[in-house]
Amino acid sequence: MFDLLRKHILKRIDLTKAEFQQCTTYFIPKRVRKHRYLLESGDVSRYAAFVVKGCLRSYTIDQAGEEHIAQFAIEDWWIGDPYSYFENQPSVYSIDAFEDSELLLLDRASMEKLCLAIPKFERFFRLLLQANFIASQRRIMQSLSATAEERYLQFLKNYPAIFSRVPQKQIASYLGITPQSLSRIRRHLSKHA
Amino acid sequence: MFDLLRKHILKRIDLTKAEFQQCTTYFIPKRVRKHRYLLESGDVSRYAAFVVKGCLRSYTIDQAGEEHIAQFAIEDWWIGDPYSYFENQPSVYSIDAFEDSELLLLDRASMEKLCLAIPKFERFFRLLLQANFIASQRRIMQSLSATAEERYLQFLKNYPAIFSRVPQKQIASYLGITPQSLSRIRRHLSKHA
């Protein structure tokens, strides 16, 4: 259960066996079945979730009733609503599972305690936040400069593992286009391949 | 010169007078004249810049030769390229000034030293990163769900101070539309006001 988490953390900071043992005590294992929710909009996102197994998404529904996907997450990723989590405010996002999933949850207080107990984790979380911030900057610039087709190809290239595990309409939503448009883009690409 | 920085930091963490005095030693004051560059694409972004006075932007130029604005910054904001800064890689962004500006620069090594000298700063920078990450998430979701007109109105509401200080075509670029489209949106809004 904790193997993947260990590898994940060791990519960013060094930890002794004892330190890792200690760190695991702050996490709460949790299973989320396919189509079930980890977070429902309106609730506070109490946990940051590390994905050990499975596939999930976070999304909002806008005034027009349209779904917009903020994030996908598979093994070795985190998912949550940072705003709600850090500011203790109700979330506008919902998070549900595309597959039966196994998570390790870390609540806000436990994160604080973990950082106090093993200060290296302060650095770990800063690095994590940094990587996410950089990735979101990239997504912004791409949405400004690339056509829908280019964004789709980039997505395929960057997240092949996600592409093969989520319905096409979800990818369309992530890219900010309709499922119909994505279907046409795919047809166009297959013709000119 | 350092007054604004003090207020800025005290919004997030507590500091004694002595601690603040010490912290200022890590910053390098710098002036950037109107139309001059703080960072040129291809160079490594060696500094995070806190804006004491003035107005700047960071932007890239895509394969088609189009400019895309990543960020504006005025007083009390930071500007830089986090990826280049933290990963020590050449930046794809350039940063220049719309007005004569006064900055306080903090290089990567100084940031580390500051965090070691006054550990509370580790927390300060994490909070800063957090706020920026949350803001960029919001920008992504807005670009997915809102029309150009709605995004323009949101920009006006969220950043009135920036709106009045940068040319309209720069705002168009930030919003991901052409200057012509923004002009038409404005005409449309003024008719239906």
Place this chain on the structure above:
DNA sequence: CGTCTATTTGAATGTACTCAAAAGCGGTGG
């Protein structure tokens, strides 16, 4: 097998784009 949802396709519409040109504005030098 039947139902429900996802995907594809078609036709018409709309929003934002490109190209082109006019009008407005700000700064500079005579």
Place this chain on the structure above:
DNA sequence: CCACCGCTTTTGAGTACATTCAAATAGACG
């Protein structure tokens, strides 16, 4: 101070890409 120059903003006309609405086909799941 005014005339000129360059750049920004506006406007017009035609186009392209993505959307909506509608319907057919294909897949997944019980």
